[in-house]
Amino acid sequence: MTSVISIEQKAHVIVDDTEAIAIAHQLAAEFVKGDSERDREGKIPVDEVNKYSQSGLWGITVPKEYGGAFVSNATLAEVTKIISEADSSLGQIPQNHWYIVESIRLDGTEEQKRFFFDLVLQGKRFGNAFSEIGTKSVTDVQTRLEKSGDGYVLNGRKFYSSGALVADWIPVIARNDDDKTVIALVESDTPGLNVIDDWSSFGQRTTASGTTIIENVQVSQERVIPHFLAFERPTTQGPIAQIIQAAVDVGIAKAALRETIHYVHNYTRPWIDVELEHGYEDPLTIYNVGNIVIQVHAAEALLRRSGEYIDRAIAKPTDSSVAEASIAVAEAKALAAEAAILTTNKLFELAGTKSTLRQYNLDRHWRNARTHTLHDPVRWKYYAVGNFYLNGVNPPRHPWL
Numbered sequence: 001m002t003s004v005i006s007i008e009q010k011a012h013v014i015v016d017d018t019e020a021i022a023i024a025h026q027l028a029a030e031f032v033k034g035d036s037e038r039d040r041e042g043k044i045p046v047d048e049v050n051k052y053s054q055s056g057l058w059g060i061t062v063p064k065e066y067g068g069a070f071v072s073n074a075t076l077a078e079v080t081k082i083i084s085e086a087d088s089s090l091g092q093i094p095q096n097h098w099y100i101v102e103s104i105r106l107d108g109t110e111e112q113k114r115f116f117f118d119l120v121l122q123g124k125r126f127g128n129a130f131s132e133i134g135t136k137s138v139t140d141v142q143t144r145l146e147k148s149g150d151g152y153v154l155n156g157r158k159f160y161s162s163g164a165l166v167a168d169w170i171p172v173i174a175r176n177d178d179d180k181t182v183i184a185l186v187e188s189d190t191p192g193l194n195v196i197d198d199w200s201s202f203g204q205r206t207t208a209s210g211t212t213i214i215e216n217v218q219v220s221q222e223r224v225i226p227h228f229l230a231f232e233r234p235t236t237q238g239p240i241a242q243i244i245q246a247a248v249d250v251g252i253a254k255a256a257l258r259e260t261i262h263y264v265h266n267y268t269r270p271w272i273d274v275e276l277e278h279g280y281e282d283p284l285t286i287y288n289v290g291n292i293v294i295q296v297h298a299a300e301a302l303l304r305r306s307g308e309y310i311d312r313a314i315a316k317p318t319d320s321s322v323a324e325a326s327i328a329v330a331e332a333k334a335l336a337a338e339a340a341i342l343t344t345n346k347l348f349e350l351a352g353t354k355s356t357l358r359q360y361n362l363d364r365h366w367r368n369a370r371t372h373t374l375h376d377p378v379r380w381k382y383y384a385v386g387n388f389y390l391n392g393v394n395p396p397r398h399p400w401l
Contacts, residue, residue, distance in 0.1 A: 011053060011055070011056050011059060012054065013067065013068075013121055014057065014059065014060050016069055017075040019069075020060045020071050021078055021079065023056065026055075027052060027057070027086075028086035029086070030048075030051075034087075036361045036364065039205055039361065040364075044165055048087070049090070049208070052083070058123070059121045060075070060076065061102065062101060062121055063117070066114065067121055068117065072308075073308075073310040074307030074308055076240075076247075077244070077246070081300070081303065084250070084252060085254040085258070088372065089206040091247070091251050093163040093208055096126065096127065099241050100171045100183070101116075102240050103171075103230060104116050106229070107229045108225055109222075111222065115222075116185070124169065125166065126167060126168075126171055127169070127171070128160075128161055128164060129156075129171065129195075129212035130161075130173045131160040132156070132157065133159040139398065143172060143214065145172075145175065145177075145182055146176075151219055153217065154172060154192075154216075155217070156172070157212070158172070158173075161211065162208065162209045163208050164208065167208075170188055170195070171184070172185075172217075180228040181228045182225060182227050183227045185219075186214075190217055192216050193214055194215075202367050203367035204371045205367075231398060234313075234321070236325060238398055238400070238401055239322070239328075239329045242329045242376075242401065243307060243329050243332065245375055247303060247336075248372055249299075249333070249337050249339070249372060250299050250339065254296060256343040256366075257343050259347055259365065260347045260350055263350075263362070264285060267351065268280065268352055285350050288349070289350065292339075292346050295335070295339045296339050296343060298335060302332040306331065309325040309329070310328075326397075327384060327388045327389075329401075330381040333378070340373055343369075344365045344366035344369045347366070348366075380401075
């Protein structure tokens with residue numbers, strides 16, 4: 001297995017939302033310096049991931065009764081957005097880690113909570129082996145967890161495994177003997193588990209993803225989470241999965257906006273039909289920058305709003321509160337995706353032909369936006385929002401809404 005295990009030093013434990021955001025800004029200032037080079041070389045960000053998890057940010061959603069800060073979901077989204085603006089691959093890597101923390105909070109046994117939350121606070125990382133290809137839909141899971149003696153045996157193959165190459169534990173989505181969806185938590189060095197470094201997308205190149213092959217992996221009962229339960233009752237499992245996705249997209253949009261302003265101010269020439277000295281004086285350029293700024297700020301506002309809805313649903317999980325949280329996140333995700341695509345397109349339109357030169361590598365923002373926004377279709381976000389407000393239909397319960 002090609003993997004990198006986290007360093008043994010225990011991670012810092014963050015105490016509150018303010019500290020989490022401050023540390024995210026500190027790390028982002030460092031991570032942004034090597035973003036373009038890592039993308040160009042397809043380099044797995046081992047050192048950066050170690051710093052990220054050792055900072056304590058990967059433990060901020062651990063409940064307070066288990067020693068964590070249990071920050072608001074607005075803060076979780078803000079942290080993800082800040083890191084994603086610096087490097088959207090780094091922003092995406094802990095997405096499924098936080099998803100698993102929520103899964104354990106919702107449906108783990110008391111023993112599992114104590115054990116895994118302690119590991120998370122120490123700095124241990126969850127990757128993922130969730131989605132497969134070649135099936136009828138994303139929910140058509142072929143990986144199987146079958147009873148074997150006192151435990152289980154796990155077999156399957158996963159295609160999308162963000163973070164698995166730098167994970168200590170790899171959670172695997174599988175079907176059990178009752179055809180129910182479960183999560184098997186497997187240590188990364190377990191015999192029969194192999195993650196191949198073969199991720200070849202043109203965007204999000206350094207998310208430490210690859211194909212995960214699972215062959216007769218032994219799993220104990222204590223390492224299995226009954227994941228299906230999270231969607232048989234109103235929970236925030238789905239909205240939390242989606243708000244992190246939305247935050248990555250907003251981060252990409254902010255990075256592209258930053259690059260646009262810098263490039264236009266320093267390199268762009270005014271168009272020949274206006275007698276101006278500088279490109280940044282061009283009235284149509286000014287208009288377009290104003291438009292994308294408004295779109296990005298609107299996406300940020302919806303992101304914060306959706307975090308507040310999730311927090312209310314956590315405090316009082318009902319059919320109504322969870323549906324409202326899902327819809328709020330759907331609104332944020334729809335606008336975040338469109339802002340990311342708009343901003344990364346406008347970067348080149350406003351900067352001009354020279355900005356496409358390989359030496360600037362500005363196309364990484366468009367590539368990242370185009371790749372990441374494909375995780376779940378925006379058209380279905382609009383459908384869910386419209387059906388909710390027009391017809392009073394609650395959205396379905398799953399990780400994609």
